[in-house]
Amino acid sequence: MTDPRITADCIFCKIVRGEIPAKKAHEDELVLAFHDVRPQAPVHLLVIPKQHVPTLYDTAAGHEKALGRMLAIAGELARKEGAADGFRTIINTGRVGHQEVYHVHMHVLGGPDPLGPMLSRAKFGGATRSG
Numbered sequence: 001m002t003d004p005r006i007t008a009d010c011i012f013c014k015i016v017r018g019e020i021p022a023k024k025a026h027e028d029e030l031v032l033a034f035h036d037v038r039p040q041a042p043v044h045l046l047v048i049p050k051q052h053v054p055t056l057y058d059t060a061a062g063h064e065k066a067l068g069r070m071l072a073i074a075g076e077l078a079r080k081e082g083a084a085d086g087f088r089t090i091i092n093t094g095r096v097g098h099q100e101v102y103h104v105h106m107h108v109l110g111g112p113d114p115l116g117p118m119l120s121r122a123k124f125g126g127a128t129r130s131g
Helices: 011-017 061-081
Strands: 024-027 031-035 043-049 087-090 106-110 122-124 127-129
Touching (some): 011 043, 031 061, 061 106
Antiparallel strands (some): 024 031, 031 043, 043 106, 122 127
16 A cells, blocks of 8 residues: 555655665655765755655644754764765755755755855845845
8 A cells, every 4th residue: 555645756755665766875764865866066965754745835743853853864964974064955945946856855965165155146125135
């Protein structure tokens, strides 16, 4: 019997089910972390809840444990993979946030050298903001 919390055509759900191979960095009952197949930095992991949740807009109180675990393991994973002097976490949400896979996922990026700026400076309503 299939788990109704996992979507059949979601690529990350397929990774959770073992239908698509991934280079795993961590797995427990709530989350899975694996290396991104198109890394944007020397360290680039994706951390996902095993339960299918399309976006952060779709999260609820029942997802707190998995979302908390994602954040709680990020530092240990980053350090273990070689980001010993800092790292960045990113969760893209929706079209404007450039979410490509509609299964909540957190990017953990780092390496030996500083990462570039996350967002370029832009003017909004006369005030300058930065990421």
